[in-house]
Amino acid sequence: MTDPVIFEERQAGAKKIGIASLNVEKSLNALSLVMVDLLEEKLTLWEADDSIACVFLQGVGDKTFCAGGDVVALYNGAAAYGETYNDDSMDQFFKREYELDYHIHMYTKPIILWGNGIVMGGGLGLMSGASHRVVTESTRMAMPEVTIGLYPDVGGTWFLNHAPGKTGMFLGLTGASFNAADAKFIGLADSFITHDNKDAVLAALADQTWPEALSEHNDVVTHVLREFENSSEEQQPSSQVHEHLDWINATCDGDNLLQIIDQITAYDGDDKWLCKAAKTLSQGCPVSPHLVWQQFTRGKNLSLKEVFQFELVLSTNCLRQGHFKEGVRALLVEKDRNPQWQPATVDSVTEADISALITPSWGNGPHPLENL
Numbered sequence: 001m002t003d004p005v006i007f008e009e010r011q012a013g014a015k016k017i018g019i020a021s022l023n024v025e026k027s028l029n030a031l032s033l034v035m036v037d038l039l040e041e042k043l044t045l046w047e048a049d050d051s052i053a054c055v056f057l058q059g060v061g062d063k064t065f066c067a068g069g070d071v072v073a074l075y076n077g078a079a080a081y082g083e084t085y086n087d088d089s090m091d092q093f094f095k096r097e098y099e100l101d102y103h104i105h106m107y108t109k110p111i112i113l114w115g116n117g118i119v120m121g122g123g124l125g126l127m128s129g130a131s132h133r134v135v136t137e138s139t140r141m142a143m144p145e146v147t148i149g150l151y152p153d154v155g156g157t158w159f160l161n162h163a164p165g166k167t168g169m170f171l172g173l174t175g176a177s178f179n180a181a182d183a184k185f186i187g188l189a190d191s192f193i194t195h196d197n198k199d200a201v202l203a204a205l206a207d208q209t210w211p212e213a214l215s216e217h218n219d220v221v222t223h224v225l226r227e228f229e230n231s232s233e234e235q236q237p238s239s240q241v242h243e244h245l246d247w248i249n250a251t252c253d254g255d256n257l258l259q260i261i262d263q264i265t266a267y268d269g270d271d272k273w274l275c276k277a278a279k280t281l282s283q284g285c286p287v288s289p290h291l292v293w294q295q296f297t298r299g300k301n302l303s304l305k306e307v308f309q310f311e312l313v314l315s316t317n318c319l320r321q322g323h324f325k326e327g328v329r330a331l332l333v334e335k336d337r338n339p340q341w342q343p344a345t346v347d348s349v350t351e352a353d354i355s356a357l358i359t360p361s362w363g364n365g366p367h368p369l370e371n372l
Helices: 033-048 071-084 089-106 122-128 156-161 167-174 180-186 195-206 214-235 245-251 257-265 272-283 288-297 304-320 323-333 351-358
Strands: 005-012 015-022 052-059 064-066 111-115 118-120 132-135 140-142
Touching (some): 005 195, 015 033, 033 052, 033 089, 052 064, 052 195, 052 214, 064 111, 071 323, 089 122, 089 304, 122 156, 132 214, 156 167, 156 288, 167 180, 167 245, 167 257, 195 214, 304 323
Parallel strands (some): 015 052, 052 111, 064 118, 111 132
């Protein structure tokens, strides 16, 4: 059996580079609980090891960094236990995934994340907190949770609220895909470098003279990446999000969610990107847009720690109440693409429905992420 994450330490002068490679190509490097735990354990060791100058995180293969969490595995747990399951493995997945994402945000050494190919859902959770986020000509990102009865978690409450204008709201509601230039525009990437330069980037990092002062390591990485970014600049695609910014801002403006949804889904032009976004929203889980709305109302002024605590409440409740189970069944398991959502329409979701989703399932007990 192959290791789901491959770890390597490459000599870099007197220091080393820690390289972590997601290694489940058949499932597009989807994150399992085992992978989360392996990454957390190794990142903790590397952070404490003075010989490690920086960390390089990538996906095996040329098509995908990480397509998200292993939602089929989560579904199997939800299907087995139903809405009153006693097993806590699904809760543990979200808890430990969020602990890993938060750790990456707080990491004391540079993390270069090579975001080539598909980067979705949980992949964005890994990427958003890295100190040096690289995108390539084939990068395709999205937070498509509206299609499976979830919402843009893994810190989405943080990074979508910090996106320019109303772009975070639009991307969260529609699950629209976006490219490398879009990722840079909305603040989810730092450098565009063509994928064929990856080995050369690693070689250049290994050739550096790393200062003893850890505080200077970020500058070393930035200098190396900038050289490759300059030579790749001509191949960077144009930003779809930036090109549509005025339309997005006008369409998503206001304080009435149902009106915003109507304005997006009413699009009847010939722009393929907007048509697909409108269709995804109209066919998605009716509860998901309401959770996105909560992210932008309740979550707007939360600290990063509070964001992950807030999202753990929403995510575990989505599992318990069956929205996620039905979405994954229809899209990925039975693949009939005919989810029977309950409630069935966006306008039939009640305040009681939302209250049930934002109320901690652990009652008055301590928050599982209180020690972040």
